[in-house]
Each structure stands twice: as C-alpha cells, then as structure tokens.
Amino acid sequence: MASHGSPIPMISTPCGALAGVAEVPGDKSISHRALILGAMCVGETVVSGLLEGEDVLATAQAMRDFGAEVTRDDDGTWHVQGVGVGGFAEPAAVIDCGNAGTGVRLIMGAMATQPITACFTGDASLVSRPMGRVTDPLALFGARAMGRSGGRLPMVIEGARDPVPVSYEVPVPSAQVKSAVLLAGLNAPGQTVVIECEATRDHTERMLEGFGAEITVAEEDGKRVITLIGQPELCPQVIAVPRDPSSAAFPVCAALIVPGSDVFVPGIGLNPTRAGLFETLREMGADLTYENPREEGGEPVADLRARYSPDMRGIKVPPERAASMIDEYPILSVVAANATGQTVMRGVKELRVKESDRIEAMARGLRANGVEVETGEDWWIVTGCGAGGVAGGAEVETFLDHRIAMSFLCLGMAAQAPVRLDDGAPVATSFPIFEPLMAGLGADIQKDV
Numbered sequence: 001m002a003s004h005g006s007p008i009p010m011i012s013t014p015c016g017a018l019a020g021v022a023e024v025p026g027d028k029s030i031s032h033r034a035l036i037l038g039a040m041c042v043g044e045t046v047v048s049g050l051l052e053g054e055d056v057l058a059t060a061q062a063m064r065d066f067g068a069e070v071t072r073d074d075d076g077t078w079h080v081q082g083v084g085v086g087g088f089a090e091p092a093a094v095i096d097c098g099n100a101g102t103g104v105r106l107i108m109g110a111m112a113t114q115p116i117t118a119c120f121t122g123d124a125s126l127v128s129r130p131m132g133r134v135t136d137p138l139a140l141f142g143a144r145a146m147g148r149s150g151g152r153l154p155m156v157i158e159g160a161r162d163p164v165p166v167s168y169e170v171p172v173p174s175a176q177v178k179s180a181v182l183l184a185g186l187n188a189p190g191q192t193v194v195i196e197c198e199a200t201r202d203h204t205e206r207m208l209e210g211f212g213a214e215i216t217v218a219e220e221d222g223k224r225v226i227t228l229i230g231q232p233e234l235c236p237q238v239i240a241v242p243r244d245p246s247s248a249a250f251p252v253c254a255a256l257i258v259p260g261s262d263v264f265v266p267g268i269g270l271n272p273t274r275a276g277l278f279e280t281l282r283e284m285g286a287d288l289t290y291e292n293p294r295e296e297g298g299e300p301v302a303d304l305r306a307r308y309s310p311d312m313r314g315i316k317v318p319p320e321r322a323a324s325m326i327d328e329y330p331i332l333s334v335v336a337a338n339a340t341g342q343t344v345m346r347g348v349k350e351l352r353v354k355e356s357d358r359i360e361a362m363a364r365g366l367r368a369n370g371v372e373v374e375t376g377e378d379w380w381i382v383t384g385c386g387a388g389g390v391a392g393g394a395e396v397e398t399f400l401d402h403r404i405a406m407s408f409l410c411l412g413m414a415a416q417a418p419v420r421l422d423d424g425a426p427v428a429t430s431f432p433i434f435e436p437l438m439a440g441l442g443a444d445i446q447k448d449v
C-alpha cells in the first residue's frame, strides 16, 4: 500500500525496564472537534494541548480551506477564528484528509447542510474506507454525494441548499457517523435526532453543549437518543485538550509487559466511553492504578501508573465494551500475547474497516512472531505465550496504520528477538513523539534504513 511519503522501516529491540514519566499528546478525537466546532462559531476559539499529529493538522488545513483562520503560537496554543454555523466558504481545492477517518467524516457532516460543494480525498488507506455510512444519513438532510464505487473517496459532496432536520438511528456503533449527523444538524432548522443502540465516545455531545448548542441526551429502551436544535449561535471557547487515552495505551501496555518497568502517565482523559482498555487490563491482572482523579475541561482525567505485571491472564473481553476501547484492540492483543491463556475478543467487526483490517494485520504480524491467533469475521482469539514470552524476530507489515505500527514496536520491547516494521512512518498520524517518548523511558527503537 503506497503512502504519501517514503516508508520508514523501523526496528524495536528487546529492552531493559521502562521507567519514568510519559507525557503523551492531546486527544485526537477532541482535537478534531475543537477545530471544527471552533470554525463553526463567530469569534475566536483558543485551544491548548491540541494534538499536532498529521490527522489533526489535516483538519486544521481543511478548516482554513473552508474559510476559518487557524493559527498556532510558538508556545503551541492554537487560535481558530470561526465563520459561524452555516458560514463555510466553498474550498477552491480538493480537501486532503490524509489518513484521518474522523477528519473526513466529521468535516463532510459539517459542510453537508451548507450551500457549497467540496471534493474530499485521502491517502491510500483512507480511500479504501467506507464513506456510505456517513453519506447515507447526510442524503436525508438533502446533501448529494458522488464518489468511487463502494462509496469510497475521492468524493464530491454537494451541500443541501435547503436542509431539513433528520431523525436517524445509527446502524453501526460509530461515533464518527453520529458526529457527522449532529454536525450536519447544526445548520438544519428544527430538531435533529440521532439514536444509538450502543453508546460510543460522546465528545461531540459534550463539546456541542460546551459551545452553547441546545442538546439533550435521553435513555429510551436501552438506546441513547440525542436531540439537537439546529441553527444555534455557537459561542467560541477556551479548550484545554486532555491527553489521549488511546496514545497512553502504548506506554502503559509496554510497561506491563517489559520486566521491571514502572511508568507514570499523567493527565489522561478517562471519559467512560474511552476507558474500556484500562478496565480490561485490570481484569487481566495488570498492576495499573488511577491517581488524582479530577475533571478538566468537561472531561474526567486521572494520572495512570503502570508496573510490570508478570501474572496477567487472558480473559473474555465483554463485547459490549468494544466501543469504549475500539482503537485499543491491537495493543491489547500484544499484552494478550505476553499473558497466560486465551484472550477472546468478540463483537469487533468494526476493526476490519479502520486504517487497515486490524484483525488481519495483527493476526499476521503476531503469527510471524510466534504467537497463536485464531480469527473470524467479528472475533479473534490470542493465545498467550506465558512465561517464555514472545519469540519475536520477524518483520511485520503496518498497512499505513499507526496503531499497528506502535503495537508491534511495543511487542519488540518485550520479545526474545527484535521486531522489524516495514514502515513506521504512520506513527506520526496520532503520536508524533512516540519514538523519543518511548526512548526516554528506555526503549530501543531505531530507524532501519
């Protein structure tokens, strides 16, 4: 699979104990939303702790292309001068969202009820991912989409000239679909309703409320019913983005599997719709503690401390927990490979439509490194290598997928022999400081060109 840049092969060599403080970057989901909602206010939104990964930088550029002014101070503070709900300008060029499913799907939602036309594309991974899940509900508002077969990018969206509000039950557990519909609902008159059968990350709901939209969430017959009143005047905000639990997962899990480790990961967002991995690790017997729980910027936050945990056992991960840890299954499977017994992961079909088919990508790479893995359409089972540990020693393909790349770099830290990646460049999409941060804790990751 070709990327925009040249591949960067990398090698992760078994290391000694990991120790120290891991200050991981800002939350990717919240960062995308801060830029998009900032662009939909009149006035200036100020954002600190924004994730400066490639995915979010692509969204920043897209917001400029739609007419917002987006700037960065030398100290890393970002400013968004918004154009108001319904004030997007028509972009003159194609919007390239790079590797970012969240970026492209949320931006499509935001522009779909505005009287403009925009053309979207992305890298080789993004153009293979399904967009129909978003363009189907956007059509109900009156938007029209024309893309490649199978609803793939590149794709043109003609925004609804006369949008109507929509009531939509999301057919897959997807915060991106829910959020695209809510963002489209912002510029439709009247009441837009989104119904979720399974709760997914709720940053859009929380942030819409923070920006002054009228939004309610009710529980009806076990479903979440979200009601948004369209055409509000959103108020610019000052946002401190919490650190990303999905990024924290890597130093945390590496510490659990590398003998002697003790790592402190401060200020991690622990929104219950995101924290499923940490609960799962504790059930497996991980020595993982939450310290100093608090609230920051409307999100629960705590410091995490992870210590080497030689007695972890495989468990059956409850399928109903999947949405709260959907991006963490790759790194969980690395911990599972280092535990004793089987870790059974069911109800995870969505993993097949991420940056790569994550079940297939992890199964291939784990098997190549001596781990037994069984897979089905929406499940997989990893058999832990127990006391002897994972053999390692093989090269894996990362398929333009940052989480696959970082998961195998962590596998190499605890294996008997180094693990090589064909391409580590995708790490920069969500965790641009991964290598120096892990090296600071004691990992040995080298570019292998």
Ligand SMILES: O=C(O)C1=C[C@@H](OP(=O)(O)O)[C@@H](O)[C@H](O)C1
Binding pocket: 028, 029, 030, 101, 102, 173, 174, 175, 176, 177, 179, 201, 326, 327, 350
């Ligand atoms: O809304 C979001 O910010 C995200 C939602 C999830 O995708 P789906 O909505 O497709 O499950 C997740 O995998 C992605 O990393 C971020």
Ligand SMILES: C=C(OP(=O)(O)O)C(=O)O
Binding pocket: 028, 099, 100, 101, 102, 103, 327, 354, 355, 403, 430
């Ligand atoms: C699935 C992910 O991101 P996106 O869908 O935004 O590409 C991810 O970051 O793991």
